[in-house]
Amino acid sequence: MAALREIVFDCRHAPSLARFWAEVLDGYAVLPYDDAEIARLAGLGLTPETDPTVGVGGPGPTLFFQQVPDPKTTKNRVHLDVEAPDRSAEVDRLLGLGARVHQVQEHLTTLLDPEGNEFCVADPD
Numbered sequence: 001m002a003a004l005r006e007i008v009f010d011c012r013h014a015p016s017l018a019r020f021w022a023e024v025l026d027g028y029a030v031l032p033y034d035d036a037e038i039a040r041l042a043g044l045g046l047t048p049e050t051d052p053t054v055g056v057g058g059p060g061p062t063l064f065f066q067q068v069p070d071p072k073t074t075k076n077r078v079h080l081d082v083e084a085p086d087r088s089a090e091v092d093r094l095l096g097l098g099a100r101v102h103q104v105q106e107h108l109t110t111l112l113d114p115e116g117n118e119f120c121v122a123d124p125d
Helices: 014-024 035-043 087-097
Strands: 006-011 053-057 062-067 081-083 100-104 108-112 118-122
Touching: 006 014, 014 053, 014 062, 014 087, 087 100, 087 108, 087 118
Parallel strands: 006 062, 081 118
Antiparallel strands: 053 062, 100 108, 108 118
């Protein structure tokens, strides 16, 4: 049987979208770059700020952001749902990080991340 390894996002700029999601999720952070990885990137003419593949780790699955040339053109087929004890305050915090409100419903708010990917902030069950 398969086990969930990571959730992968295609994106225009992996480092900035990874930083956004690291700030969205409690206990998550951009995975650190060691000296060997920085040297490997430099050999490719890249830096952590231009890295086309960035991981974000935390208590759940790793989120992985990979740069692709194609822009997002339609609604996501899969999206993340997060919950917060004070949905309104959390939505305000996420707006400050660069999210945009897409739709408000009774028990959840659909937001767009900085690249236009939908995700929901829900009231706790």
